[in-house]
Amino acid sequence: MATFPPGVIQAAVRSAQTWHIPASVTLAQWALESDYGKAMPPGSNNPFGIKAKAGEAYVLASTREVVNGKSIEVNAKFRKFFSLDNAFDDHGRLLATCPAYLAAQRVRNDANAFADALTGVYATDPHYGWKLKTIMQGNNLYQYDAPTGKTST
Amino acid sequence: MNRRWAWGAAIAVVFGLSAAGIWLAGMRRVSDVPETRHSQAVTDTFETYVNARFAYSVCYPRELLFPQGEAVNGDGQRFVSKDGLARVVVFGSNNVLEQTLQQIFDQDSKDFDGRPVSVSDRSIGGDSFTFSGDSGGDIVFEKTYLRNDRTKTLDIVYPKTAGAAYAALVRRMAECFRSAD
Numbered sequence: 349m350a351t352f353p354p355g356v357i358q359a360a361v362r363s364a365q366t367w368h369i370p371a372s373v374t375l376a377q378w379a380l381e382s383d384y385g386k387a388m389p390p391g392s393n394n395p396f397g398i399k400a401k402a403g404e405a406y407v408l409a410s411t412r413e414v415v416n417g418k419s420i421e422v423n424a425k426f427r428k429f430f431s432l433d434n435a436f437d438d439h440g441r442l443l444a445t446c447p448a449y450l451a452a453q454r455v456r457n458d459a460n461a462f463a464d465a466l467t468g469v470y471a472t473d474p475h476y477g478w479k480l481k482t483i484m485q486g487n488n489l490y491q492y493d494a495p496t497g498k499t500s501t
Numbered sequence: 502m503n504r505r506w507a508w509g510a511a512i513a514v515v516f517g518l519s520a521a522g523i524w525l526a527g528m529r530r531v532s533d534v535p536e537t538r539h540s541q542a543v544t545d546t547f548e549t550y551v552n553a554r555f556a557y558s559v560c561y562p563r564e565l566l567f568p569q570g571e572a573v574n575g576d577g578q579r580f581v582s583k584d585g586l587a588r589v590v591v592f593g594s595n596n597v598l599e600q601t602l603q604q605i606f607d608q609d610s611k612d613f614d615g616r617p618v619s620v621s622d623r624s625i626g627g628d629s630f631t632f633s634g635d636s637g638g639d640i641v642f643e644k645t646y647l648r649n650d651r652t653k654t655l656d657i658v659y660p661k662t663a664g665a666a667y668a669a670l671v672r673r674m675a676e677c678f679r680s681a682d
Contacts, residue, residue, distance in 0.1 A: 350597075381574060383595040383650070397554065397574035409575075411556040411681050415549045424553035424575055442573070472577040472592040474614060474656070482598055 350384055350487060359436035361492055367440035370459035372489035374439065376480040393429040396439045400425040459484065459493055552577055555593025557653040560677035587659040587667055594652050602647045606630045613641045631675060642671045646680040653680050
């Protein structure tokens with residue numbers, strides 16, 4: 349069982365109370381996207397890998413690739429948040445209000461179904477929902493969800 | 502007399518060339534139906550998609566495959582073919598479940614997009630694997646790297662009936678799918 353820092357759990361529960369999305373899924377996303385806090389773009393406070401849109405504060409993630417025989421640097425813009433709390437709140441708002449997550453919003457009282465509905469939308473990875481559910485089950489993250497008495501398998 | 506002969510010869514040449522042109526055009530229409538797609542897939546101008554978050558790249562034929570835009574988390578993106586027959590997905594992930602390369606291979610080669618796979622070709626070793634096979638009437642191909650506790654995966658699916666048209670494309674994309682770390 350992995351370690352979830354108290355500050356991360358509190359931020360996920362607060363976001364769940366505000367936006368009515370399962371804290372268990374948010375915590376699993378934190379673990380998967382940031383490798384338990386070890387792999388965030390430096391200086392970003394962005395554990396969810398959320399990309400920056402035009403006009404949003406950002407940090408750059410860079411990689412070097414050989415394209416057409418030339419080594420080039422490629423940058424991607426990732427959201428920069430003031431704090432982890434700010435990141436969790438924005439992540440919750442995104443999943444709770446963006447029309448792209450309508451399928452997830454419809455099953456917000458079912459943590460496993462909510463995790464599955466993020467596959468192919470939040471992430472390209474076709475195993476995204478399965479990975480989230482494996483983390484949720486392996487760490488008993490459902491204990492942080494508001495009781496609804498409904499969880500699919 | 503010479504002028505009349507010259508006119509006759511000219512008309513005969515024009516008719517002859519026209520007939521040959523029509524015949525050749527007809528031949529091309531018949532014989533190029535499968536070949537056009539094949540040559541398009543392998544001779545198109547290739548562009549390169551580079552993923553900065555997970556440090557990988559893959560080339561794709563820009564006239565045949567259309568990128569659908571990166572996901573919110575920047576892990577990769579989907580490509581859809583112009584004819585709607587082929588789907589390409591490329592993505593990275595942190596290996597927080599601590600799976601071995603063999604475990605990922607076993608999982609992915611057993612079940613592809615929720616459908617069972619009959620694997621016909623496989624290669625596993627070092628820090629990567631590839632496999633191809635049949636899944637519900639589709640040809641499926643996957644190449645995965647496991648490096649520095651991160652996975653980078655290329656999935657390609659196309660109907661068996663499009664076989665030769667896409668086989669060359671798979672070879673090319675598998676070759677140019679690279680991990681930068």
